[in-house]
Amino acid sequence: MLAWPGYADPDIVKAFERRFEVRVEITVVGSDDMLRERLARRDPDTGGPPFDVLAANTVELQRLRDLNQLSPLPLAWIPQAAAQLPRFLRREAIPGLTQGSQLFGMPFTYSEMGLIFDRRQVMHPPESIQSLWDERWRGKVLAFDGSVHNFSIAAQARGLSPFRIPETQFGPLARHLVALRRNVRAFYTQPDESADLFRRHQVAVMFANYGRQQLKLLREQGLDVGYVLPREGALAWLDCWAITRQARSLTLAARWIDTMLSPEVSRVFSQRQGLANTLEEPPDVAAGAALMWLEPVENEARRIALWQRIRDGDRPERLGS
Known part of the structure; x- marks a missing residue:
């Protein structure tokens, strides 16, 4: 086995x-x-x-x-x-x-990627993945440092398929991710790291790439946090x-x-x-909540290359039309 x-x-x-x-x-x-x-x-x-x-x-x-x-x-x-x-x-x-x-294949276990929010700062649970771009929370947002998933959530925010991005949309989505970069406090890679950043910087909203694992960590540290799935559907x-x-x-x-x-x-x-x-x-999680099971994407190498340029600080106008 x-x-x-x-x-x-x-x-x-x-x-x-x-x-x-x-x-x-x-x-x-x-x-x-x-x-x-x-x-x-x-x-x-x-x-x-x-x-x-x-x-x-x-x-x-x-x-x-x-x-x-x-x-x-x-x-x-x-x-x-x-x-x-x-x-x-x-x-x-x-x-x-x-x-x-x-x-x-027989389904056995899963984890969705929802939004974790600080109940003290966010009075109404965020309803959309677009909350990560909300300028009210500039400097108080955490996002995941992952090329494939970040292009997927940017596509969701624009009403596109998260796994099949049209050729003509890579430039606009790359610029949308530059806007995300400017709105976040930091990008994380590991659950423990995200919990530490959330606590130290009094984060308001976080894209939870590890889902309930991160929710559990934050609640064990005594933080009053909520967890929701965006209306666009949660990657899972x-x-x-x-x-x-x-x-x-x-x-x-x-x-x-x-x-x-x-x-x-x-x-x-x-x-x-x-x-x-x-x-x-x-x-x-409400019964029947929309989950979007991960699929192979249209061009993983392109997502990786573009995301690296975005992380390195490339200006929007240099990221294609």
């Missing part, structure tokens, strides 16, 4: 081993790059990746599906899936999960369980996924990791 930290805790694994009289071998990865490297290895017996089951986000899932490395999921052996929230039962609406009538990552095409036992792999979707395991996972499960709506 290939999984992320906390996705297969020892007590859950041992219970599964006892129930099905098997032994589970787990490889833990900490980044998408590491996941790709592990999946590039080959089992001498099967010729495929040396894993039966893996956890990956929808972007990686789509890549693996296109490489013909995944097996369609046998839903008949995953009965717990029927109890998932409606947004996860509409599987064809989630990019990367399906191809034709076949399902290749979704990790899914999948079965490799070379899996030795399709039945056993499906039983593992079914176990991870059980109410008991789902609740324990959320309590321990602070991440949402697919059976219950998390607090602070």
Whole structure:
């Protein structure tokens, strides 16, 4: 099994081993790059990746599906899936999960990227992603230092697709991000860093790239903060369980996924990791809130290059038409 930290805790694994009289071998990865490297290895017996089951986000899932490395999921052996929230039962609406009538990934956990605000300064919860550009909060805004996501939220603010930016819109969106740069106090990269900046600089509004993880950190520090999802929809990552095409036992792999979707395991996972499960709506978010699952973008290299120029202080007129 290939999984992320906390996705297969020892007590859950041992219970599964006892129930099905098997032994589970787990490889833990900490980044998408590491996941790709592990999946590039080959089992001498099967010729495929040396894993039966893996956890990956929808972007990686789509890549693996296109490489013909995944097996369609046998839903008949995953009965717990029927109890998932409606947004996860509409599987064809989630990019990367399906191809034709076949399902290749089972939603397991997710985190949306909302807006965190200081209740003492912001009397009315911010409704739009455009709040990050609101000049009332100049110098009191925190944003994430990420090229892909920043172009996505700039596109949202202008009513465009966050993942498919038209060629003619890169210049205008780059200039919109210059305006964001001028409005923020700082850009952060890590959750702990964002919590420290929020507290030290009395920040009013923050784009929460790590979602509830940051909310939890701030509340643990005693700050009176709220959390909302913008009306344009919140970018969100979704990790899914999948079965490799070379899996030795399709039945056993499906039983593992079914176990991870059980109410008991789902609740324990959320309590321990602070991440949402697919059976219950998390607090602070209205049922049916609009989530925009991450997809591959039109030109990642271009976003990276433009964002670097914006961060380095390029003037708007030099960023294209």
